[in-house]
Amino acid sequence: GLTQKSLKDFFSTA
């Protein structure tokens, strides 16, 4: 199945 990723997996915390 497909897993919903989090945006934090892609964008850095500034």
Add this chain to the structure above:
Amino acid sequence: MFEARLVQGSLMKKFMEAIKDLVKEANWDCTGTGISLQAMDTSHVSLVSLLLRSDGFDPYRCDRNISLGINMESMAKIMKCASNDDVITIRSEDHPDNVTFVFESPNQEKVCDYEMKLMDIDSEHLGIPDTEYDAIISMPASEFQRICRDLSNIGDSVKITCNKDGVQFSAQGDTGIGKIALKQNAVIDKEDGQVSIELNDPVSLTFALRYLTFFTKATPLASTVTLSVSAKNPVAVEYRVDDIGYIRYYLAPKIEE
């Protein structure tokens, strides 16, 4: 002090409608450049980023950079009190506890003044990397809204596939499969009806329709929407708003693991 007067006040109402279902609370950052906001939904799956440039206001005054911590539901309720043809002014002090919204009717016979308490919001600012996208799809905003609505009847997710033939949106559910294909340059509406695709690499990705549907609340703000897609990356969904700025959404994909 901070003061921003928006002659076309209905735009502020529309921006509010475009974020209030996604974000509970956020800081409106006011600087000399304009008013900006960046906030994630509570599950950290999507992000909204907007800019209202200072030159879109008349006048715009910002003596000191300030953050207005706002509960979106409260602000949305106040914005509903403004008529569509009202001029809207946002005003606050340099170290504000409150923000004031003033709604003036076009003939200035009626002036409404709403003061709202501000919140202290510890927001997490995300750095969004510059990405080279595999495909950039522009289409009528109303068409994208229609596709999200129609495919929501079929399944929870939409698979966006873009190649040299065009772009396909497909959903799958217990009842079956739905597929909507758009060819490049197909004229859908009489005006702004163009579908254009800038393709660097064929790409196929799956996204939750629930969030894309939230994004389409921005449809009244722009005639065209742009989807920027890259393999295994968040999609960027952008609505450019004439003369003032943009609202941009990001959504993390669903990935096979």
